[in-house]
Amino acid sequence: xxxxxxxxxxxxxxxxxxxxxxxxxxxxxxxxxxxxxxxxxxxxxxxxxxxxxxxxxxxxxxxxxxxxxxxxxxxxxxxxxxxxxxxxxxxxxxxxxxxxxxxxxxxxxxxxxxxxxxxxxxxxxxxxxxxxxxxxxxxxxxxxxxxxxxxxxxxxxxxxxxxxxxxxxxxxxxxxxxxxxxxxxxxxxxxxxxxxxxxxxxxxxxxxxxxxxxxxxxxxxxxxxxxxxxxxxxxxxxxxxxxxxxxxxxxxxxxxxxxxxxxxxxxxxxxxxxxxxxxxxxxxxxxxxxxxxxxxxxxxxxxxxxxxxxxxxxxxxxxxxxxxxxxxxxxxxxxxxxxxxxxxxxxxxxxxxxxxxxxxxxxxxxxxxxxxxxxxxxxxxxxxxxxxxxxxxxxxxxxxxxxxxxxxxxxxxxxxxxxxxxxxxxxxxxxxxxxxxxxxxxxxxxxxxxxxxxxxx
Numbered sequence: 001x002x003x004x005x006x007x008x009x010x011x012x013x014x015x016x017x018x019x020x021x022x023x024x025x026x027x028x029x030x031x032x033x034x035x036x037x038x039x040x041x042x043x044x045x046x047x048x049x050x051x052x053x054x055x056x057x058x059x060x061x062x063x064x065x066x067x068x069x070x071x072x073x074x075x076x077x078x079x080x081x082x083x084x085x086x087x088x089x090x091x092x093x094x095x096x097x098x099x100x101x102x103x104x105x106x107x108x109x110x111x112x113x114x115x116x117x118x119x120x121x122x123x124x125x126x127x128x129x130x131x132x133x134x135x136x137x138x139x140x141x142x143x144x145x146x147x148x149x150x151x152x153x154x155x156x157x158x159x160x161x162x163x164x165x166x167x168x169x170x171x172x173x174x175x176x177x178x179x180x181x182x183x184x185x186x187x188x189x190x191x192x193x194x195x196x197x198x199x200x201x202x203x204x205x206x207x208x209x210x211x212x213x214x215x216x217x218x219x220x221x222x223x224x225x226x227x228x229x230x231x232x233x234x235x236x237x238x239x240x241x242x243x244x245x246x247x248x249x250x251x252x253x254x255x256x257x258x259x260x261x262x263x264x265x266x267x268x269x270x271x272x273x274x275x276x277x278x279x280x281x282x283x284x285x286x287x288x289x290x291x292x293x294x295x296x297x298x299x300x301x302x303x304x305x306x307x308x309x310x311x312x313x314x315x316x317x318x319x320x321x322x323x324x325x326x327x328x329x330x331x332x333x334x335x336x337x338x339x340x341x342x343x344x345x346x347x348x349x350x351x352x353x354x355x356x357x358x359x360x361x362x363x364x365x366x367x368x369x370x371x372x373x374x375x376x377x378x379x380x381x382x383x384x385x386x387x388x389x390x391x392x393x394x395x396x397x398x399x400x401x402x403x404x405x406x407x408x409x410x411x412x413x414x415x416x417x418x419x420x421x422x423x424x425x426x427x428x429x430x431x432x433x434x435x436x437x438x439x440x441x442x443x444x445x446x447x448x449x450x451x452x453x454x455x456x457x
Contacts, residue, residue, distance in 0.1 A: 069275020
């Protein structure tokens with residue numbers, strides 16, 4: 001197959017881009033047939049054995065707790081660190097708490113290369129093992145690298161394809177936006193989410209494959225197959241289904257922007273960095289930093305060996321959640337236009353205090369000890385309607401920082417009798433969501449995953 005077409009980034013070419021993406025989304029096979037794709041995935045899993053062993057903190061190579069406040073840092077001063085955070089918030093049932101949190105001020109690159117084969121867009125996906133993945137290899141973006149990784153602080157090998165994103169050719173950028181990650185576990189973490197068109201000189205190396213959007217979408221309907229970083233980049237693609245909207249949104253674009261601004265102005269969240277040793281309600285032993293009541297999550301240490309990474313062996317801390325998350329998105333049509341029910345969420349690690357999350361986002365076990373009425377709104381409705389969910393897939397969170405972190409992602413179609421319980425919620429049309437995704441810090445990472453999933457239906 002040959003590369004024949006070019007994306008036109010101007011507004012005049014936007015409709016053409018959507019039309020071509022729709023063709024790719026409808027394609028069951030492309031450069032690789034379905035049988036070839038399945039064989040490639042089997043080969044990559046066999047070729048990327050990875051050993052991940054829980055170890056005491058004392059066995060971490062290059063990491064230590066600092067003497068001043070007890071924060072866990074790398075000796076280079078790079079990569080990331082684990083701090084203590086003291087939070088006061090008017091969002092949710094608990095008004096104040098202490099917790100560990102990951103601080104990683106570097107802006108990493110998450111990038112997917114796009115190339116045309118016989119006029120059909122294909123995405124260059126990477127089979128990548130992460131230490132926190134429950135199943136080893138998952139499909140990641142073409143490039144998934146922190147600044148410390150791609151500047152080779154660890155002394156390892158170069159990141160393949162990086163030059164196409166750090167020095168993107170004029171007119172080749174399809175999407176380029178800074179987006180957050182989990183605001184409950186990261187302090188002000190951002191990554192550069194990019195989609196860049198490349199030419200026929202870019203070929204797939206051994207751990208990479210050119211897939212149609214249809215093939216990627218099919219894999220998104222399988223548990224633990226497409227990693228979190230790939231899902232957030234995929235959400236940056238123009239919505240090729242937008243032509244389905246044939247009426248007016250429930251709220252004007254100006255009203256949606258005003259609502260977001262109002263929520264950011266109304267909510268008050270104070271997040272004060274403190275030493276990890278000062279976090280009240282937490283204790284540290286030789287193998288974990290954990291809450292005294294055993295809830296929420298722990299910070300643990302692992303030793304890793306892998307023959308397919310920039311360095312063959314390393315050790316690092318990981319956050320290990322206690323419980324499986326639920327992220328549910330209610331969807332319905334209003335006036336012929338698909339809408340999703342989003343919640344304005346205030347999380348301690350967000351730069352902007354508030355981002356839009358799914359209808360429901362929680363780990364139910366974390367509410368078991370709280371008074372009646374403390375459960376998140378719509379959780380009961382989501383669980384009651386789950387049997388009829390249009391999408392219900394168990395997906396992994398960031399495998400490079402979290403150990404076996406997984407959430408049930410659900411898309412549930414509802415009728416318009418579902419009432420709004422507070423000003424925290426709004427029905428937002430999918431064209432409005434598409435516009436919000438062009439800008440930073442509007443939809444959180446869980447909502448971006450669900451929008452990516454919604455486009456597969």
